[in-house]
Amino acid sequence: MRLAEQLLKANNESRDALHVNDRGYSYQQLLNIANNIMGRLSQKTRSIGILSYRDITYFASVYGCATSNRTFVPLGVKFPIERLVSIVQQSALNTIVVAQQYADLAEKLSLHLPDVTFIYIDNTESEHYATPPESLEPCENNNIAYILFTSGSTGIPKGVPISLENLQSYLDYMTDYLKLTPQDRVSQIFDPTFDLSIHDMFVTWLSGACLYVLPEAAMFAPGKFAKKHEITVWFSVPSTAAIMAKIGMLKPQAYPLLRYSLFCGEPLPVELARKFQLAAPNSQVINLYGPTEATIACTHHIFELEREYSHSYIPIGTCFSHMQMALNAQSELLISGKQVFSGYLNNPTKTRDSFDVIDGRRFYRTGDIAKYNHLNELEYVSRLDDQVKIQGYRIELSEIDTLSKALISNPLVQSIAYPKGAPQFIALFICGQADKNIEQQLMTSLKSKLPSYMIPKKVLWLNDMPLNSNGKIDKLALYAMLEKE
Amino acid sequence: MSLAKNIEETIYQTLAEKHSDDVINTINKDESLITTGLLDSMDFITMLMNIENTFDLDIDFEDADPVAFTAINGLVKLLSEQQNA
Numbered sequence: 217m218r219l220a221e222q223l224l225k226a227n228n229e230s231r232d233a234l235h236v237n238d239r240g241y242s243y244q245q246l247l248n249i250a251n252n253i254m255g256r257l258s259q260k261t262r263s264i265g266i267l268s269y270r271d272i273t274y275f276a277s278v279y280g281c282a283t284s285n286r287t288f289v290p291l292g293v294k295f296p297i298e299r300l301v302s303i304v305q306q307s308a309l310n311t312i313v314v315a316q317q318y319a320d321l322a323e324k325l326s327l328h329l330p331d332v333t334f335i336y337i338d339n340t341e342s343e344h345y346a347t348p349p350e351s352l353e354p355c356e357n358n359n360i361a362y363i364l365f366t367s368g369s370t371g372i373p374k375g376v377p378i379s380l381e382n383l384q385s386y387l388d389y390m391t392d393y394l395k396l397t398p399q400d401r402v403s404q405i406f407d408p409t410f411d412l413s414i415h416d417m418f419v420t421w422l423s424g425a426c427l428y429v430l431p432e433a434a435m436f437a438p439g440k441f442a443k444k445h446e447i448t449v450w451f452s453v454p455s456t457a458a459i460m461a462k463i464g465m466l467k468p469q470a471y472p473l474l475r476y477s478l479f480c481g482e483p484l485p486v487e488l489a490r491k492f493q494l495a496a497p498n499s500q501v502i503n504l505y506g507p508t509e510a511t512i513a514c515t516h517h518i519f520e521l522e523r524e525y526s527h528s529y530i531p532i533g534t535c536f537s538h539m540q541m542a543l544n545a546q547s548e549l550l551i552s553g554k555q556v557f558s559g560y561l562n563n564p565t566k567t568r569d570s571f572d573v574i575d576g577r578r579f580y581r582t583g584d585i586a587k588y589n590h591l592n593e594l595e596y597v598s599r600l601d602d603q604v605k606i607q608g609y610r611i612e613l614s615e616i617d618t619l620s621k622a623l624i625s626n627p628l629v630q631s632i633a634y635p636k637g638a639p640q641f642i643a644l645f646i647c648g649q650a651d652k653n654i655e656q657q658l659m660t661s662l663k664s665k666l667p668s669y670m671i672p673k674k675v676l677w678l679n680d681m682p683l684n685s686n687g688k689i690d691k692l693a694l695y696a697m698l699e700k701e
Numbered sequence: 702m703s704l705a706k707n708i709e710e711t712i713y714q715t716l717a718e719k720h721s722d723d724v725i726n727t728i729n730k731d732e733s734l735i736t737t738g739l740l741d742s743m744d745f746i747t748m749l750m751n752i753e754n755t756f757d758l759d760i761d762f763e764d765a766d767p768v769a770f771t772a773i774n775g776l777v778k779l780l781s782e783q784q785n786a
Contacts, residue, residue, distance in 0.1 A: 431768070435767075436745070437765075467763060
């Protein structure tokens with residue numbers, strides 16, 4: 217059975233599907249709102265952009281796309297205009313659904329996108345019955361469930377189209393693995409442009425459970441929200457848990473109702489997993505791993521409280537049973553199987569470089585270096601390139617460098633993510649006489665091109681850029697300078 | 702100067718490193734610094750750790766409401782109460 221049919225079958229009618237901005241929506245209400253929104257599209261529209269942020273319009277639009285086999289592209293409301301324009305053009309969207317609250321942003325976008333139709337949705341869209349839109353038959357050139365964009369080293373965001381088959385394959389495995397029930401109350405913390413939010417929505421709705429959307433102010437300290445709403449399934453990046461630990465929100469037994477504590481997006485420190493396990497003693501703490509290109513996640517490891525872990529981070533674990541993994545000569549982790557996407561949007565060169573063929577089978581090259589431990593579990597080691605993750609967001613440092621070099625016409629620029637291993641911010645080193653004006657102009661331009669998590673927090677000017685024996689910029693020396701700061 | 706005043710001053714110092722006087726003068730002390738985008742979550746935590754060290758406090762927000770404690774007034778109140786506890 218396909219996703220659209222499965223979702224409609226799991227539609228639990230009078231039970232709540234969604235709790236957002238202090239109100240609950242039943243499955244029937246969610247479907248009615250979704251149908252009303254879809255009813256405003258032209259029948260032939262196969263894909264839409266959604267300009268909204270974790271509100272009823274956003275969730276209902278996704279639900280509507282999924283139940284009628286349409287492609288959705290989440291548009292980050294905090295992204296700079298230039299980036300949004302690039303995303304819309306690359307995805308060849310001709311329709312964007314806009315929550316009324318973001319009408320101003322849509323107006324600005326429309327100046328750059330004269331051929332795109334903007335459909336404004338009031339967050340009080342009718343909950344009354346609406347005729348379902350014509351469900352589109354997935355066909356060869358329209359089998360895409362969603363497209364997400366990640367940082368690209370050239371300065372242009374890379375589109376990752378995930379097909380219905382990719383998504384279905386993930387969801388079949390995950391719903392069977394977790395076996396959520398209609399009684400479950402699931403946290404929704406992830407940003408819509410992050411694929412872990414796709415897990416939140418569909419795993420919940422396929423199980424007839426209810427999704428609880430954390431209000432923005434509670435996002436980084438969600439303890440109280442989890443208690444108040446008796447959350448049973450937790451899913452966040454480890455950084456969120458680390459903040460909770462720091463401000464006294466991970467006391468032993470604090471969350472006895474949690475059945476699952478899921479983490480993904482960054483390495484999970486053993487100490488943190490232990491703290492979370494003690495705070496949520498009745499839950500399984502599970503570390504998930506996977507690149508966006510292989511649909512949300514493809515390995516898992518269940519934390520064991522009594523076990524002595526040999527490293528300071530939890531293993532990424534074992535591969536999902538329907539997927540295959542291999543390590544190449546450089547110990548780069550390769551992934552094959554139904555969850556792996558077919559290639560980047562309009563980028564055959566990048567696609568070719570991202571795959572290896574072994575024994576006739578196509579493997580996606582993750583760029584992650586990994587190794588097997590003595591229990592045959594995978595451990596993440598490091599990156600092959602200069603991609604870093606801050607709070608789970610993928611960042612190509614070379615994207616920041618390429619843009620900065622061009623903006624200030626200075627080839628000696630180097631960004632690094634600090635501290636090494638578990639970075640929290642980006643520092644930018646510029647070779648030359650310190651110049652506050654240039655620095656300010658640079659920051660303003662970067663902010664107009666990059667999402668906020670990619671903006672350097674510190675700028676340091678150096679008279680000489682330290683070089684290593686190969687004549688390359690000595691990043692270790694730059695780390696050492698930051699240590700002293 | 703009272704602890705509350707000192708903490709408030711530290712918060713304003715952090716904000717001054719990131720924003721111009723014009724912005725700072727218009728801050729509503731009862732509005733979340735995070736929802737208004739004046740600080741991101743990492744900035745906020747760094748500031749908290751800084752306050753914890755400077756004033757030798759043990760921060761415990763177990764049951765605190767994030768909407769309240771990310772605003773200047775809420776944060777100052779919560780931290781001064783913890784000192785007295």
